[in-house]
Amino acid sequence: MTAARVYLSANFQTNEEDRTVRNEQSVRPEAITDEERRTFLKLGLKITGLMAGGTILSLAPIGEDEAEAAFDLQNYRRGTNYKPHYGMVIRQNHCVDCEKCKEACKKTNNVPEEGYRTTILERILEPEPGVKDRVFMPVLCNHCLNPPCVRVCPTKATTKDPKTGIVIMTYHKCIGCKTCMAACPYNARYFNEEKRAIDKCNFCLDTRLSKGEKLTACAAACPANVRVFGDLADPNSEPSKLLRKPDKAVWVLRPESGAKPFIFYMND
Amino acid sequence: MKISNKTLLVALVALLTAGLFVVTSQAIGGDDDEEDGGTIIFTQPVKAVVFEHSIHMDMGLECDSCHDDLFEMAAGTAEENDDFTMKSLYEGKYCGACHDGDTAFASNTRCTSCHIGVKGYERMNGGGEKKEGGHH
Numbered sequence: 001m002t003a004a005r006v007y008l009s010a011n012f013q014t015n016e017e018d019r020t021v022r023n024e025q026s027v028r029p030e031a032i033t034d035e036e037r038r039t040f041l042k043l044g045l046k047i048t049g050l051m052a053g054g055t056i057l058s059l060a061p062i063g064e065d066e067a068e069a070a071f072d073l074q075n076y077r078r079g080t081n082y083k084p085h086y087g088m089v090i091r092q093n094h095c096v097d098c099e100k101c102k103e104a105c106k107k108t109n110n111v112p113e114e115g116y117r118t119t120i121l122e123r124i125l126e127p128e129p130g131v132k133d134r135v136f137m138p139v140l141c142n143h144c145l146n147p148p149c150v151r152v153c154p155t156k157a158t159t160k161d162p163k164t165g166i167v168i169m170t171y172h173k174c175i176g177c178k179t180c181m182a183a184c185p186y187n188a189r190y191f192n193e194e195k196r197a198i199d200k201c202n203f204c205l206d207t208r209l210s211k212g213e214k215l216t217a218c219a220a221a222c223p224a225n226v227r228v229f230g231d232l233a234d235p236n237s238e239p240s241k242l243l244r245k246p247d248k249a250v251w252v253l254r255p256e257s258g259a260k261p262f263i264f265y266m267n268d
Numbered sequence: 269m270k271i272s273n274k275t276l277l278v279a280l281v282a283l284l285t286a287g288l289f290v291v292t293s294q295a296i297g298g299d300d301d302e303e304d305g306g307t308i309i310f311t312q313p314v315k316a317v318v319f320e321h322s323i324h325m326d327m328g329l330e331c332d333s334c335h336d337d338l339f340e341m342a343a344g345t346a347e348e349n350d351d352f353t354m355k356s357l358y359e360g361k362y363c364g365a366c367h368d369g370d371t372a373f374a375s376n377t378r379c380t381s382c383h384i385g386v387k388g389y390e391r392m393n394g395g396g397e398k399k400e401g402g403h404h
Binding site for chain 1: 313314315379380383384385386387388
């Protein structure tokens, strides 16, 4: 007998005008029924990507030991040696856009009014005519395993921290060319006038983690435990446990970019 | 052409009366909010939660269904209480008296039916969403 893992993706588009995310056409994880998932399980196939239009990117048979966990984290992380490997799981359906995360981030990391390291996107879905469904989507730097920003930086001002996998900035090396901003699939970078350099989320590495705090400012401030932060190299960390929840769809944003983002989304 | 003082006076009175009528009719027209309590926006402990009196009254609820046992009939009073939290709702207090999964959808489901967020709050106040600069 074989089993399978289902890895789903949700696309999103940002509207620069109102920063509202709309994509009625995208495949939403909730649109995949248990029955469909079971059918896939029976087929013994692994779906590693499901595009917005429903194109299956790859199918591969997998062994029976890999039971019903929604997402194969170890396989996704293969080839990395970060310890701890920081990441975040976002329990999207619990977000109510109170923006306490945003406030905490700005205060902790001295983020100016004109920029952000994390924000909340909004998407109004219309599952049936006349019914409006509001979805709030927290976004931040995805600390990609294959970060396009790092690849394009001409001065190596942005790098992946060899210990933790956090995508960090070395401000004095930044020449402000903004190539990384254009390369980022997640719009997670801004130009900080005061620093005269690009600034971005670093999981509060300098402001909190290095001082012994276990959580980022946004995760600590969230009243609904939407942002579950921790070491994904540790199978017993909270985010690792969440990703192992059976029959829960897990997705990442813009998987087609090939960046291998390390912020995971689920409705839990 | 000469206009008599009397004609002027009549015209003036007519204008004022018309003006008064417009003002009065506006006041009557805008009375809806006061009659059913209108839209309540809670901003504590999180920004923001919307409560529409009209939706609830259309479902057949009366004023005394909620007032004054669950909520005092003055906007802002519930928010002053430390126990005005989701936890209290799960225990059957405030909105949770009906939103228990039985009478109405449970308080721990359909979060964004009531939670409109900072974005919704800013939209309701006509401010639109704040521009976030520095990007592209």
